[in-house]
Amino acid sequence: MEQTMQSGQPKKRPVLGILGGLGPAASCYLYQMIIDHTPAQRDQDHIDLVISSRASTPDRTAFIVGQSTEDPFDVMEQDGISLVRYGATVLAIPCNTAHYFYDRLAAALPVPVLNMPRLTVAQAKAGGCRKLGILATDGTLLAETYQLSCREAGIGWAVPSPEAQRGVMTVIYEQIKKGRRADMALFNAAADDLRAQGCDRAVLGCTELSLVKRDEHLGPFFIDSTEVLCRQAMLACGVTPVGFDEF
Structure with missing residues (x-):
């Protein structure tokens, strides 16, 4: 997984952004799953990634079903922008319910957002x-x-x-x-x-x-x-996952 050279410059590595905290255990599990299924021989073989884990994001289900007026989108958008500024070239959201906001979020960000x-x-x-x-x-x-x-x-x-x-x-x-x-x-x-x-x-x-x-x-x-998201996030970053059972 060495980076190739182009015009004398190292090829820029992809960076996965995990928009997490929705909830924290699921975000942690996705990160561990990525590590476990990477065919790495050294630290540098792993994916570069950045994680936002804003656990204070308003509850998605409560907003969708009308039990809360706190819209989670503004927080998600802010964190997505922060991840991109930190270098993320593709985003993953380890929360299915949060994909209610997917179209708005994908339109607001300049990088691809995987749709779990x-x-x-x-x-x-x-x-x-x-x-x-x-x-x-x-x-x-x-x-x-x-x-x-x-x-x-x-x-x-x-x-x-x-x-x-x-x-x-x-x-x-x-x-x-x-x-x-x-x-x-x-x-x-x-x-x-x-x-x-x-x-x-x-x-x-x-x-x-x-x-x-x-x-x-x-x-x-x-x-x-989560396994599907893990596989697709790794492939989007140029790494072929190992060790998964067949779906």
């Missing part, structure tokens, strides 16, 4: 998925972030029943965000509901749920949006 939901749905389709179950926050479901991506990709989708979705929100907000292990009875009830609706895969469409896969060793029914 669209990339994840594309990966699911490439893997043969015909109907994707969506495990995500109420905000992501209300914004139809994944539903729209599924329609664009030409595959079906389903969401958990209201009761099962309440369980998903409990896992995300009352357990993972508080540093606790997931109640797998609640999680599995939502997954079983999606299977009963004919889904052949389910997306972990909240980065907190990616931590459930890490801790509970979930099976191939689940496609992890």
Whole structure:
């Protein structure tokens, strides 16, 4: 992964900007995942990256569902601009719900911003998925972030029943965000509901749920949006990841 020379000058290395803190554990997990899947023999083989972890960013779901008037966009835009000024040439946002603001943010920034939901749905389709179950926050479901991506990709989708979705929100907000292990009875009830609706895969469409896969060793029914984002961020920075299971 040596940098090539052009006109006698070293080729400028890409720099990944992680717009994080949404929540902090998910941002940390993405960074560790990038390190773990880089074929590095020395420090210089790793990706150059900068991280913003503004945990005080207003809650995305609360704003989307109308429980809060605090708009997270201004904070996200400010941090995105700061990352670019610090040298970021491509941005990744390890928060699915925050992609409600994706179009505005991408238009406001002069560098590419990876779209985690669209990339994840594309990966699911490439893997043969015909109907994707969506495990995500109420905000992501209300914004139809994944539903729209599924329609664009030409595959079906389903969401958990209201009761099962309440369980998903409990896992995300009352357990993972508080540093606790997931109640797998609640999680599995939502997954079983999606299977009963004919889904052949389910997306972990909240980065907190990616931590459930890490801790509970979930099976191939689940496609992890954080893993997809990690792969695509590494490829965007010119590094081919190693060690991932096939989707």
